Amino acid sequence: MSEMWHYSRRALMMKSSIIRETLKLTKKPGVISFGGGLPAPELFPIKDLDEAAHKVLTEQGENALQYATTEGYPPLREFLAKRMENFGVEVSPDEIMITGGSQQGLDMCGRVLLDWGDVVVSPRPTYLGAIQAFNAYFPKYVTLPSDDDGMTVDGLKEILETNNPRMIYLVPTFQNPDGRTIPAHRRQRILELAKTYGVPVIEDDPYSELVYKGTIPSPMKAMDSDTVIMLGTFSKLLAPGLRIAWLIAPPGVIDKFIRMKQGADLHTNTFAQYVVYEFLNAGKFDVHIAKIKKLYAKRLKIMIEAMEHYFPAEVKFTRPNGGLFLWVELPGKVDTSELLHKAVEKNVAYIPGTAFYPDGGGRNSMRLNYSKPTESEIGEGIKRLADVFKEALVKK
Ligand SMILES: Cc1ncc(COP(=O)(O)O)c(C=O)c1O
Secondary structure: OOOOOOOOHHHHHOOOOHHHHHHHHOOOOOOEEOOOOOOOHHHOOHHHHHHHHHHHHHHHHHHHOOOOOOOOOHHHHHHHHHHHHOOOOOOOHHHEEEEEHHHHHHHHHHHHHOOOOOEEEEEEOOOHHHHHHHHOOOOEEEEEEEEOOEEOOOOHHHHHHHHOOOEEEEOOOOOOOOOOOOOHHHHHHHHHHHHHHOOOEEEEOOOOOOEOOOOOOOOHHHHOOOOEEEEEEOOOOOOHHHOEEEEEOOOOHHHHHHHHHHHHHOOOOHHHHHHHHHHHHOOOHHHHHHHHHHHHHHHHHHHHHHHHHHOOOOOEEOOOOEOOEEEEEOOOOOOHHHHHHHHHHOOEEOEEHHHHOOOOOOOOEEEEEOOOOOHHHHHHHHHHHHHHHHHHHHHO
């Protein structure tokens, strides 16, 4: 009998996600997990979404349950075009496509922009989910190191000149995984170079609404609309289970995305789009965002205070002013993938940094999330982690 399952090269290349594997480990009862990137479920606006869903079904059920256009529900796209004005982004609803999560937006960027072996430029570390999405199109990664201000630009010109990259992928504001933000002057420099060498910038932006302290620079999309494709999502602002997000691309470019998405899934869940729009239109969004910001700001503060108190002095960490994550770096010799087993024994978990390095590195680093664990879990979890670090540092 001959072998039935001949997998595509794409399927054979796909590795199991380290995040999924780590999350499995952390399911052990009693483990305090800083591993996921989950919003606080106690703040999901369940009652308001229930009301919105009821209204949609009773008043517009026939449309909300029907097939619809690939680009998405027009009132939702109009709302988003208006909302983007708050950030200085001037776009027409025709430049916006609703996607099934930003993860689908990333996949679409891969499908539309990448052929086998094309180069993607990104910082190291960068968002793991983007690496996974792009990997299906077999790119090569050329990465630049990060400092406190996110991706550094020394060497970017040479990379653009010699590698003919197809995109620069960035999470410029409160990056997942490190919480770093690229300041305006650096954004400007990246855009100047991108424009000169004709390389689009993918600005993945789930976190600009989650500012807890200070202000953030304008989105890169506001600085140079023609060069930038911007992704936004309701996952961290309302609920990730809704899978409602959006992609903004220049006129002409957006048509390629719409055609590509049509082949993938026809359109994003119509009912969910209507429900989200109903929620937004009821004027509840800003109140809700204020509520989640208040809680996450508190959790971030508690985490930083606990880290300052318990962590050994050699352990460095970022102090973001927004988003959901911060980044920890141990002295060079410590391997955080090995250390994870020790940490889980002590009932605390994180994601090892190597997951966020598309071309290797990051062995002594880790990502921590502070939106999902409760305040008391944060204090206790950081204490446990500090014990794991102290043991590891004594051994080295
Ligand atoms: C930078 C970044 N991009 C995209 C996503 C995916 O978001 P979504 O739930 O909208 O697919 C995430 C989720 O954590 C993220 O952090």
